[in-house]
Amino acid sequence: MYGKFRKSAIAAVLAVVVIAAIGTPAHAQGFSLNTRPDRASYVPGDGGTLTISIINTGAQVIQLNNLTVYFPWAGFGPDGKWQGNSTATYSGQFIGAPGGSTPTTFTTTFQFTVPTWYGQIQPSGGCGGGTSTTRYIQSTNCIVVGSNAANRYELMDFTGNIIMALATYTPVSLVSQAIPIATLVVLVIATAFLALAAMRTRPSTNK
8 A cells, every 4th residue: 555655656746847847848048149350350550340249049038238358369468457358238138039029139349459569370268158157257259248148147259250460471582673773783884974974075174
């Protein structure tokens, strides 16, 4: 009797768990992020614009609270002060779920200026994705997204998006230097002939 009762109790508990799971489905809420610079490459001192698009790929509306961009040169500069990050905050900015009436994509831009001291060929570092408990981190090539998706900040890596231009070297060719050298020789010869002609035409002084 006791064994039958225990089996019945276990079956009832399992039934309750199944019903509860069916009654409260888990709605996945997520997004993807695209970044696009306004130029293919930059040199130190250049100004630019980074366009950021957030696309809702989940089943619920996302309320965007803030975005923080850590550029490739983010860190302590020559003056010992932290620099290279920019933050934008939002109020009532919603990104709709697919199939709804609210736009599913939010696009914004961040202006930046490459420091004159920054000369790396390729950006290094990166936040590697994941989450953080704060939007203020020490990283590079990272976008921190604050939203109502969870009680945390999503870290989105964009390493290799902002590229520094490679220094180029054009070797000097004999052909490119031939014309300037020939011109110089002609000018020297012409000057010499003019000097000789002037000396010949100069009247002699008889004493």
